[in-house]
Structures are given as structure tokens and as C-alpha cells.
Amino acid sequence: MTISSMTGFARIEGAHSGWTWAWEARSVNGRGLDVRLRIPGGFESLEAEVRNAAKxxxxxxxxxxxxxxxxxxxxHDLVVHEEVARNLVMALQPLVDDGLAxxxxxxxxxxxxGVLDVPRIGDDPDMLSAIESAMSVGVEPLMNALGDTRANEGMQTALVIGAAFDEIEDLVGQARACDSAQPAAIKARLQEQINALLEGQDFDADRLVQEAAMMAVKADVREELDRLSAHIGAGRTLLTEVGPVGRKLEFLAQEFNREANTLCSKSSDMTLTETGLALKTKIDQVREQAANVE
Known part of the structure; x- marks a missing residue:
């Protein structure tokens, strides 16, 4: 299984010329891609590179x-501006001589x-360029590490979704085995309803045909069960695909739910209704997990 989650964390550390730094990346689920950066002043030129790498x-x-x-x-070398200090001493000397200071x-x-100064990295363009270059080296490993954690999380998610597909498949099998879903039972119910129509005082042949067609559609759940089985196969295929499949899985979960709702609405006995409700519960699990798949 090759799907990736949208949840992950990565940290990459580096050092150069007495400076140390750490890149950190945290990822959570979202509808699209939203990259937010927090980079200290002086290193803004790295933002475009980092953003493009993430995209x-x-x-x-x-x-x-x-x-x-x-x-x-x-x-942390400090710079003492000696000339400024001497000028201060000379300026204060008359006051000292007069006993006022x-x-x-x-x-x-x-x-x-102005007497003591801590050099800023921006004051040395060559040093700034060297530090930025060294920091830049860590961008690609950061993305790779974040991708690895998302892939590992995706493997666990795929197992959960795959297990849900297995349970959905079992429930579809139970629904097929329900007495009310068997052709003989469907035929019997249709015959009973048609007989009721024929016994009416105002018998209308056209209306009988229409009602019979509607009853046939409502009584037979095999089409919904067939589509559910097809969706299970499509879902299992998605779990093996390389690349982003999260949106496809979310759409598939909607289609699963549509068929389960129709199954429940057509149900003519408690056993089939309970199976349909159990299907909806498992489908919700698939939907929740799919929301965190890239």
C-alpha cells in the first residue's frame, strides 16, 4: 500500500561558522495545500525556495x-567603538575637573x-550568504523526512481503510443472504402488491404497469449491492496507487454512503435494515480516514 497521510513531522539540524539552526516542519490534514513559514529576519530570501520545495x-x-x-x-565577538568612548571621556573631563562628575x-x-556593539549577520554580506547557503542545504532533506513520516502514517491509514473494506464486503454478503433480498421473496412481494392493485374497483391497466415497474425497482436491492461490491474493488485499487488519492477516496466514500442509504430505504425487513445501518457505520470510518489521505 502506497498512500500517504497528511499528518507528519520532521526536524533537520545544521551548523556553519559557529552558527547552529534547526528546520522543523509540521503537517496536518487540509482541503488543499497551505504552506506557512516562520523564518527569522535576515533570511527572508529562503522563503521562496522553501515554499517551492513544499509545493x-x-x-x-x-x-x-x-x-x-x-x-x-x-x-558573539563584541565590537568596542574606542573612538566613541574616547570622545565621551574627553567630553566629561571638564565636569570631572570641576568636581561635578x-x-x-x-x-x-x-x-x-554606541560604545559596545554586537555584530549582526546582516552587517557581513559574505557571512550572510554563506549561512543562507548552508541553511538551504537542509531544505530538501526536510521535505524528504516530512514525506517519510507522512508515508509511514499513510501505511497505517491504508490498513485501517483496507480493514473497513473487508468488513463492508462481509456486510454486503450478509445483505445478499437476507431472505428479503432473494429473487423468490422479491417475486412474492411483487405478486402480492399486484394482486392488491387488481382487486381495486377502478382497475387501470396503464397504472398497473407503472406501479409494477416502481415496485420492482423498490423491491430489488441487488443493484445497490452490486454497486457496493464494485466500489469495494475500486477502493482497494486506490489503496495501491502511487500519488495523491485522498480526494478520490473521499468521493468514493460518498458513493458508498449513497448506496447504503438507498439500501436502507428499500429494506423490507429488520435484518436488512440492520445490515444497512452497519454498512453506514463502516462507511463513516472510511470517510473519516480518507479525510487525512493526501
Whole structure:
């Protein structure tokens, strides 16, 4: 079985020049493909690449991709603007000489804005380019890892859906075996209803033909059972297909439900009605699982 779920998680870590970072991707089910990014300032140029990679890898799901980074110790080099500090000392000296201020201390000078600076990565275009390139390397592995988790989840989903198809098939067999679904029973009910029409005082031959045709259609559930069997075969085929099949499975679940509803409405005994209701329960399980298939 090769279907993929829309649920998954992946994390890829990297490092370069004293910087460390981690890509994280979370995916949940959605009607279409919705990719949302949370990338820190300074690395916005990565957004287009990440978004395009996600669109190339997946067709459905709400995907949240985050990038977190941290500077290593060697990237925490501080820059002391000595000229600014000297100008401050010289400016304060007359006040010190007049006894109006104490001599400038190192702690006091470092607390003045503009004296001490922590370099930003954006201040060094070459470093920014190198870090972005290194981060970019992790995008494809991130998508592959997310795809793997979605595929693993899909395998479990396929087993659940496949088991539901098996149970639906058993219920269809039970419905076929119901006395009310047998040709002889159908013929007997039709004969009884036709006799009732013939006993009417205002007998109308045309109306008899119309009523008989309508009763024949309503009494015979074999057509619905045949279509249910065909849907089971189509569903099993979908579970083996490569590529997105979630929408097809959702549509198939609707068709299953349509036939089960018709079966219940045509039912003429409690056993067949109970079987039809059990069918609807299993079909709901298929529908719920299909909603999470890519």
C-alpha cells in the first residue's frame, strides 16, 4: 500500500561558522495545500525556495515550517567603538575637573549606546550568504523526512481503510443472504402488491404497469449491492496507487454512503435494515480516514 497521510513531522539540524539552526516542519490534514513559514529576519530570501520545495513535494495538507537559529560562542565577538568612548571621556573631563562628575568608569562607558556593539549577520554580506547557503542545504532533506513520516502514517491509514473494506464486503454478503433480498421473496412481494392493485374497483391497466415497474425497482436491492461490491474493488485499487488519492477516496466514500442509504430505504425487513445501518457505520470510518489521505 502506497498512500500517504497528511499528518507528519520532521526536524533537520545544521551548523556553519559557529552558527547552529534547526528546520522543523509540521503537517496536518487540509482541503488543499497551505504552506506557512516562520523564518527569522535576515533570511527572508529562503522563503521562496522553501515554499517551492513544499509545493513540489506535496499536494495536500496544512504545513507549518519554522527556522530557528542560534549564534555560537565564536559569533558573539563584541565590537568596542574606542573612538566613541574616547570622545565621551574627553567630553566629561571638564565636569570631572570641576568636581561635578566622577571619572568615567569602564562599566559606565559600556552602558552608553554606541560604545559596545554586537555584530549582526546582516552587517557581513559574505557571512550572510554563506549561512543562507548552508541553511538551504537542509531544505530538501526536510521535505524528504516530512514525506517519510507522512508515508509511514499513510501505511497505517491504508490498513485501517483496507480493514473497513473487508468488513463492508462481509456486510454486503450478509445483505445478499437476507431472505428479503432473494429473487423468490422479491417475486412474492411483487405478486402480492399486484394482486392488491387488481382487486381495486377502478382497475387501470396503464397504472398497473407503472406501479409494477416502481415496485420492482423498490423491491430489488441487488443493484445497490452490486454497486457496493464494485466500489469495494475500486477502493482497494486506490489503496495501491502511487500519488495523491485522498480526494478520490473521499468521493468514493460518498458513493458508498449513497448506496447504503438507498439500501436502507428499500429494506423490507429488520435484518436488512440492520445490515444497512452497519454498512453506514463502516462507511463513516472510511470517510473519516480518507479525510487525512493526501
Amino acid at each position: 513540489a513535494a506535496f499536494s495536500r495538507g496544512n504545513i507549518q515550517i519554522n527556522l530557528q537559529y542560534q549564534r555560537g560562542e565564536e559569533s 566622577r571619572p568615567a568608569s569602564v562599566d559606565g562607558l559600556l552602558g552608553v549606546r
